[in-house]
Each structure stands twice: as structure tokens, then as C-alpha cells.
Amino acid sequence: MIRKLTLTAIATLGLMAGGAQASGTTAHVEDFQFSFEGPFGSYDQNQLQRGLKIFTEVCSACHGMKYLPFRSLGDETGPGLPEDQVRAYAANFEVTDAVTGEDRPATPADKFPANTGAGAPDLSLMAKGRAGFHGPIGLGINQIVKGMGGPEYIASLLSGYHETPECAPEGFPGYYNAVFAAGGFPEECKDEHGNHTVPGSWIGMTPPLSGEDVEFDDGHSNELHHEVQDVAAFLMWAAEPKMMQRKTAGLTGVIFLTVLAVLLYLTNKRIWAPVKYGRKDD
């Protein structure tokens, strides 16, 4: 029974991997190094503040973030904005009051508004939603093996725009992106077996960043390569604001269990000593 189950599991995995490959997603997702990786990693507060600025000035024109409350921006393990800045930031957004039904400036207790006008998906949970890349149909193997997940996908996607390949017919809708895997794909760019001849596909989002899109007060680099990492780190925090607390709790658990294991081992030895060595020690 177990063997049969194992065989079925292997066959299924094989089929799924084959399926993902047949769609031609040989897209290259870069393995960026983020400060929050590893068991001791933590968010870089300055980076989150830069990411927030990019989100505010660029992404929020089309994307909403409806699960993130403004007050989280004040979290010590998050962007850590002082209270008055959180309040001032929230007041830039309009929300519909749940009680009066009237529009009013947002307060820290409100969440970022939804934004569906441009047909763009909500970004609150995107970094977790895309953890198993490539794109939405990946298996997430890279996340387990290489520690690469949603932020790597987002940063690569934002820098994945390239010139439209020659095979594409004139006027094919969307923008060519070598990392995006879920969009439309012209027949002309498939070989006789239906395999894609170029990585990625066509995405409905105009290239949002091209470098030097925002200015940072501290003069930090606004090259494209840095901007994409900053906004990806910010989106990871938005999707997982309690990551640091979770890691601390996990570490405490491991230390506790290690001490407990040593004590249990010594207790066990002591209890069974009379039986094993035939002597009484009390």
C-alpha cells in the first residue's frame, strides 16, 4: 500500500513537473539576497521605508493593498514609522466609513484601500501568493531547496521586461516579460510541439519601474536593480509582518526542546540504571 502510494506520488510529481515545463517557463528568477532570509534574518527597516515609498509613488496608482492596516507601518520590526508620520500617511488616502457610509481621510486603524480600476491584483499577499514560482503554476521546489520565494519572483518580474521577441506578431497585446509565466502567448512563438521558444510571456502591466523612479532623502541608490529589491522586500513584509516574531518563537522552541531532550535523556539513564547495572543508588 505504502509502496503504491509512493509510486503514485512520484508519478504525479513527475507529471506536474512535466506540465510546468511544457508551458515553456524556463524563465530565470534571480536569487537575490534579502536581509530577512535564514533563521536569524530580519527585515531591514530602511529598505522597508524605501519600498513603502516606491509602492506609494508608483504601484499604488494601480494596485490596492486591502489587508494591510496603516498602523502596521509603525511596527518596530516593520518600517517603524513614528506615530505622527503613520497618521499623516494614512490621511493621504480616502476610505468609505463603515458606519456613516461617507468618504473620509483614513486613520491608522483603517486598512489600505482596494484598487481595482486598472485590473491589477491586490498586492497585500502577493509575496506569499507567488512563493511557489515560476508564476502561479510553479511547484515551489526552489523555495525549499534554495530558499527562494515570492520576493525573488517579484524583484525578477519587475526587472524582467525585455524587447518584444521577433517571433511575436505585430500588435500582440501586453508587454513581453521573460519572468511572467501566466499571460497570453502568441502561436508564432511556439515550435511544432507547442513548446514556447522564448521564456516568460506577455503581461498586462506596463513596465512600472525603469530606475530613478523615486528620490530617497538619504540619497540611497535608485537604480532599477535596487528599487526592485526594495519594493519586493516591502511586499514580503506586507504579506508576513510577523515573520520576526515567528522566527524568535521558533528559536525559543528549539532551545527549549533541546534542553528538555538532554534532561529527559539524563533522567531516563538514572531511572533505568538499577535495572541495567543491577545496583541500587538510592
Ligand code: HEC
Ligand atoms: C499602470 C498600472 C500598474 C502599475 C503602476 C503597477 N502595476 Fe503591477 N500590475 C498591473 C496589472 C494590470 C497587472 C495584471 C497583469 C496581468 O495579469 O497580465 C499587474 C500585476 C502585477 C503583479 C502580479 C504578477 C503575477 O505574477 O501575476 C505584481 C507582483 C505586480 N503587478 C507588482 C507591481 C509593483 C511592485 C508595482 C510598483 C513598482 C506595480 N505592480 C505597478 C498594473 C500596474
